Amino acid sequence: MMQPILSARGLVHNFGEGPSAVQVLKNIDIDILPGEVLLLVGPSGSGKTTLVHILGHLLRPTAGKITICGKSTETLDEDRLAELRLQHFGFIFQAHNLFPMLTATENVMVALDLMGVEKDVARVRAHELLGSVGLGHRIDAFPSELSIGQKQRVAIARALAADPEILIADEPTAALDSENGLKAMELLQALARNSRRAVVIVTHDFRIFQFANRVLHLEDGRIVDKPPESSHSFGAGSAS
């Protein structure tokens, strides 16, 4: 059986304390496997965003345990958690959040700089990454000179800079039109397949279900069994 990159058991998360506390995650178990595209879907308030925060180690669970490559992350302090995120996770945000005054290359170089990569090496690597997402011709463009789809690709290149095992994407297609959304998902799917990365996507976009190996439905803080909608094709991707 394939070893998960990340394994979470008994995740519980409360917002607030005491009688007014609201439990948003209720005993979640989840494994994230290398090479898979995992979608987290559910209605607003179902807990999917909180879950992805916790899986990405941006938020500590109230209870439960997470292991990455077999090592527990429970006892790590803030600094160690930051290092962990740097080494194991890449994040792609809905709003891209690129530095507007840095070029595409420089935006990617920021991620490499965080890892201590020397400037000249980082520049070459950034060019390679931008080339790999189809932006080799826009390396010196500022975000304001890029289309939304191109910005998304820069964000993907930046997320890949540290060569992470897990990519976490927040509504990666929400701001894109159909064509660009399709391209972005093809790219993420290829990244999962070709480099054995896990791609975890929080989404409301039914159009991208076809790219998922697994879809987890969350409702009221629990993972629920839910049959696929008839209009969507699942399993087009395969976790090999």
Place this chain on the structure above:
Amino acid sequence: MTLLIAWRNLVHDRIRFAITLTGIAFSTILMGIQLGMLLNFVHTISTVVDHAGADLWITAEGVPSVDLATPLQERRRFQAMSVEGVAAAEPYMLHFGFLKRPDGVRQIVIVIGIDPDATMGLPFAMVEGPSAKEALAEPDGAVIDRLYADKLGIRTLGETVEINSHRIRVVGFTDGIRTFTQAPYVFMSLAKARSFFYAPDNDIAYVLVRVAEGHKPEAVAEALAARMSEVEVLTAGQLAWRSQYYWLVTTGAGITLVSSTLLALLVGVVIVAQTLYASTMDRLPEYAVIRAMGGPRSYLYRIIVQQAVLGGVFGAAIGLAVIAVVVVFTRHLSSAPEVPLWLAFGIVVATMLMCVAASIGSIGKVMTVDPVKVFR
């Protein structure tokens, strides 16, 4: 990379960048001019003491400043000469008087009377006319500073004016002997000065003492004080400090300059802090991304502090350039800021510290950056 981000953050919004630089430059200029004026005042107040060449000054008791002399009998000079360690003791007269310009306008001046054969207290920095000794030896000769020539109604050497209804002829110009009291110094012979003020032949203001080689001025001062009553024996440094303290502290002139300098610093801190804070607020989502990616907080602090320091460097450079222009164009005025290299360096350091201090608010804001927020 942080330096690049800091620089681009700074220049990204041109208007904000201009406001930042203006604020920093304004603060630097204000600091430079105020401190330069303070330094000039310090030097001006004690200039005749600093350049007299005397180790010790014997004064009447309680003289608050060199310009506010109280008469002293010349016998003190003879007493001084009998004390071991005294190489020379010379009389020095100083008295406020009224100068009547050729156009009839009256101007208050400080008359300094020295023996033409004196070795101390002579007008220094002579730039026109005969030597100081020759100038003072001329029967009606007097020496003034050319900074005040217009003020005293003198256009060229050889012109005459009246002091206390006695005619003098300006036979020499010095350069740069400024006065703090706005009463220019007029150097003349001791005898002439006495006659102008109808002073007794044995009246002087100070005895200037040169200490013999191998003797310490402080020790000789103690010996002199022990020998003479009702006088004070001060080292040149002590009299200079006493004069500076009197004019700058007891009159409030120095406090005004120092408080203006502190105010300039405060204005600079506020302007830089405000623009830096606004810039930081604009970049919070990107900073949150850096935190989410695993960047340490110190990475963000570096960006902010470097942004502040870069602003400081450029703002201070502009400020120093303006200060240099002011210094050059005011050097021939009776009152002008002095900004030596050490002061310019100090101003740059103060500006840098000001900018770093101004970044504290932004750093505080960045400390609260929650990487989770970029997902919302």
